[in-house]
Amino acid sequence: MKTESPQTSAVESLLSELDLTDLPVGGTNLINAVAVGLKEIWAHKFRSALTMLGIVLGVSSLIAMSAMVKGMEIGQKEALLASGGLRKVRLEAQSVPVQQRHLRDFARGMTLSDATAIEAGVPDAEIVAPEMRLEDNPTLAANGKLFRTYMTLGVYPKQAAVSEHVVQHGRIFNDIDADEARAVCVIGTGIRDELFGRPEETGTEVIPIGKTMTINGQPFTIIGMFQLYEGEQDRKARLAAAAAKAAVLASGKKETTGPQRGRGRGGGSYAFWIKNNTVYMPLNTMWQRFQSSRSNAPAEPRLSTIEIKLHDFDRLNQSLVKIRNIMLVNHRGIEDFSFRTLEDWGEDIDRFVRNARLSGSLIAGISLFVGGIGIMNIMLASISERIREIGIRKAVGAGDLDIFTQILVESTVIALVGGLVGLLASRFVVKAIAWVAPTGNDPVITWTAMGVAFAFAAGVGVLAGLFPAFKAARMNVIQALRYD
Amino acid sequence: MALLELRGVSKLYQLGGEEIRALDDISLELNEGEFVSIIGPSGSGKTTLMHILGFLDSPTRGSVSLEGMEIGKASSRELARIRNRSIGFVFQSFNLLPKLNVVQNVELPMIYAGLGSRVRRERALKALEMVDLGNRLKNRPSQLSGGQQQRVAIARALVNNPRIILADEPTGNLDTHTGELILALFRRLAAEGRTVILVTHNPEIAAVTPRRIEIRNGKIVDHVDARLAGLHRPNPEQVPSAT
Ligand SMILES: Nc1ncnc2c1ncn2[C@@H]1O[C@H](COP(=O)(O)OP(=O)(O)OP(=O)(O)O)[C@@H](O)[C@H]1O
Numbered sequence: 001m002k003t004e005s006p007q008t009s010a011v012e013s014l015l016s017e018l019d020l021t022d023l024p025v026g027g028t029n030l031i032n033a034v035a036v037g038l039k040e041i042w043a044h045k046f047r048s049a050l051t052m053l054g055i056v057l058g059v060s061s062l063i064a065m066s067a068m069v070k071g072m073e074i075g076q077k078e079a080l081l082a083s084g085g086l087r088k089v090r091l092e093a094q095s096v097p098v099q100q101r102h103l104r105d106f107a108r109g110m111t112l113s114d115a116t117a118i119e120a121g122v123p124d125a126e127i128v129a130p131e132m133r134l135e136d137n138p139t140l141a142a143n144g145k146l147f148r149t150y151m152t153l154g155v156y157p158k159q160a161a162v163s164e165h166v167v168q169h170g171r172i173f174n175d176i177d178a179d180e181a182r183a184v185c186v187i188g189t190g191i192r193d194e195l196f197g198r199p200e201e202t203g204t205e206v207i208p209i210g211k212t213m214t215i216n217g218q219p220f221t222i223i224g225m226f227q228l229y230e231g232e233q234d235r236k237a238r239l240a241a242a243a244a245k246a247a248v249l250a251s252g253k254k255e256t257t258g259p260q261r262g263r264g265r266g267g268g269s270y271a272f273w274i275k276n277n278t279v280y281m282p283l284n285t286m287w288q289r290f291q292s293s294r295s296n297a298p299a300e301p302r303l304s305t306i307e308i309k310l311h312d313f314d315r316l317n318q319s320l321v322k323i324r325n326i327m328l329v330n331h332r333g334i335e336d337f338s339f340r341t342l343e344d345w346g347e348d349i350d351r352f353v354r355n356a357r358l359s360g361s362l363i364a365g366i367s368l369f370v371g372g373i374g375i376m377n378i379m380l381a382s383i384s385e386r387i388r389e390i391g392i393r394k395a396v397g398a399g400d401l402d403i404f405t406q407i408l409v410e411s412t413v414i415a416l417v418g419g420l421v422g423l424l425a426s427r428f429v430v431k432a433i434a435w436v437a438p439t440g441n442d443p444v445i446t447w448t449a450m451g452v453a454f455a456f457a458a459g460v461g462v463l464a465g466l467f468p469a470f471k472a473a474r475m476n477v478i479q480a481l482r483y484d
Numbered sequence: 485m486a487l488l489e490l491r492g493v494s495k496l497y498q499l500g501g502e503e504i505r506a507l508d509d510i511s512l513e514l515n516e517g518e519f520v521s522i523i524g525p526s527g528s529g530k531t532t533l534m535h536i537l538g539f540l541d542s543p544t545r546g547s548v549s550l551e552g553m554e555i556g557k558a559s560s561r562e563l564a565r566i567r568n569r570s571i572g573f574v575f576q577s578f579n580l581l582p583k584l585n586v587v588q589n590v591e592l593p594m595i596y597a598g599l600g601s602r603v604r605r606e607r608a609l610k611a612l613e614m615v616d617l618g619n620r621l622k623n624r625p626s627q628l629s630g631g632q633q634q635r636v637a638i639a640r641a642l643v644n645n646p647r648i649i650l651a652d653e654p655t656g657n658l659d660t661h662t663g664e665l666i667l668a669l670f671r672r673l674a675a676e677g678r679t680v681i682l683v684t685h686n687p688e689i690a691a692v693t694p695r696r697i698e699i700r701n702g703k704i705v706d707h708v709d710a711r712l713a714g715l716h717r718p719n720p721e722q723v724p725s726a727t
Pocket residue numbers: 482497498499504505506524525526527528529530531532533576
């Protein structure tokens with residue numbers, strides 16, 4: 001029965017080579033399942049795209065939400081640092097509490113001796129800076145303009161370190177200025193802006209060192225100016241505006257002054273605003289020229305505040321107890337002072353971040369959940385379309401596990417592709433939100449947020465695929481083959 | 485021990501309260517290297533019997549065993565492995581995947597055998613060469629004639645080098661010449677020690693096989709084994725085993 005034809009000789013070579021026994025065989029390879037999954041998605045592009053939408057929205061909203069919270073957190077922490085940070089403690093003079101009213105005549109207010117006592121008695125106090133504020137928002141005048149400011153302070157030069165002030169132009173006053181109670185001051189750029197004009201308006205930045213400014217009518221010489229304090233956000237916006245203006249000037253066109261975005265004073269920006277509107281003068285000058293000359297002047301300089309910078313935030317509470325004890329001894333038990341720390345602010349930031357994350361995650365989670373339902377739905381539709389295919393695959397040797405894996409991989413691939421698109425889309429979502437509802441703080445997309453969102457998308461894909469995959473794997477071969 | 489053994493196999497279907505006996509108490513033994521044809525009129529239960537022989541379907545009553553192992557006791561994983569490695573099934577309706585091209589269809593059983601893509605491609609090409617389809621590799625099944633689809637199905641059945649080849653009307657769509665080539669291929673496979681069982685309506689083809697089983701209404705009504713010196717057994721019920 002040897003009918004020699006090309007076919008039969010091919011049979012012999014095939015038969016000799018088709019033997020499976022000595023071939024290294026593993027399970028079904030995953031790469032193949034992924035390839036089949038991708039093909040399946042590609043074959044139903046529109047359907048797959050619609051299915052992915054839920055995941056895309058979920059992932060991008062999760063990232064966008066976390067980016068906005070992160071932005072706000074960064075902005076708040078910047079402001080917190082600009083205000084002196086967590087190591088700063090403010091000891092403020094206050095009126096005698098009601099239950100101690102009868103002792104009112106013995107209260108002598110906060111004095112320099114308190115500062116000295118704290119310096120000596122609290123080893124953790126790195127800097128103790130007494131502060132004398134000129135009350136009732138004094139009037140500043142120079143260059144033919146008037147401005148009332150809140151922060152006009154008589155201080156020691158070391159106060160600058162406590163409040164994170166940096167003198168950029170000129171100098172800060174020295175001991176001779178203080179001893180002689182000279183009429184000299186250092187101003188913030190906000191004061192300069194109001195009295196001498198903003199750099200944006202004047203073209204070149206005015207540095208009014210040596211100029212005279214009156215404070216409540218008394219002439220002072222400006223000897224220094226602090227640097228401009230601003231959040232990262234405002235800095236970028238200012239530089240961008242300056243660049244745009246330069247470009248306009250360079251092109252020779254007439255300048256178009258659109259409506260300027262108001263100086264944000266809400267949230268973290270307020271901290272920078274008030275810092276920029278500060279006037280510093282020597283403590284002794286304040287005492288000699290504004291306090292001792294008043295008719296009801298106290299016998300010794302009255303401080304409004306003592307600012308204390310601690311070495312270590314972790315020992316804040318112990319230090320507060322110590323300071324309080326010293327103050328009570330000094331004040332004969334009269335509590336005409338109060339503490340203010342930025343600890344509460346720090347806690348507020350943390351609490352806000354936690355809450356915002358939680359509610360944002362909830363919304364994104366719902367979106368991902370809905371996306372998962374969509375995937376499950378489409379996978380169920382897909383397997384009932386492919387009953388015959390599943391039957392054929394099983395008939396040629398696919399095990400339940402192979403079919404299970406294939407469906408699971410397909411749903412996961414949909415979710416992963418959706419997740420990737422979501423990662424890309426999140427950039428635009430974030431921009432869109434920032435454009436619709438501008439806040440002081442630009443959203444910051446973090447790698448962590450992207451990783452977490454993507455992992456969630458993958459998880460949703462796996463979960464959504466489980467039931468359809470199980471259903472497909474359990475199909476009976478013959479019933480599936482006969483299905484039409 | 486017989487390679488494949490059926491004992492008292494019946495397959496019943498319930499259709500609206502009516503019971504259809506697709507197979508009725510069939511007992512059969514098939515050995516290694518046998519070339520068997522199954523003939524019978526349409527609806528007599530040939531395909532049903534093939535499905536049971538190919539471990540695709542299980543009988544309502546009776547037992548099926550492969551090398552003494554009863555499939556009623558096999559796990560679905562073991563069954564999948566048997567279908568993949570031991571059985572090559574050529575379906576009456578081909579059952580090719582319409583979304584895959586010719587090569588990919590032939591590669592399918594090898595994917596589940598866990599072969600790498602290079603080996604798969606090589607072997608698929610060889611198997612297609614064998615059925616004279618080496619020139620239509622990239623076509624989809626829908627772009628092929630019935631006979632060509634049938635040959636793809638045959639190539640797919642052979643590609644894992646199974647010990648048992650079950651072909652349901654494998655030459656039904658082929659011209660005489662191609663049909664003869666395919667028959668020669670099957671004969672060769674049987675000569676190499678594989679068990680080949682084919683269903684046919686064509687008495688001429690059935691005449692070629694050494695052993696011939698005729699069924700009607702789900703029962704074996706005639707059983708001829710040429711190797712037993714032309715012994716004719718009109719009543720196989722009394723002698724269920726041919727060898
Ligand atoms: N799933 C099913 N449900 C109900 N009846 C069925 C089912 N499958 C097969 N049958 C019946 O079983 C009998 C045998 O069918 P089978 O397909 O085995 O016949 P066949 O011999 O292969 O016929 P043909 O030569 O036409 O292919 C038929 O009467 C058929 O109607």
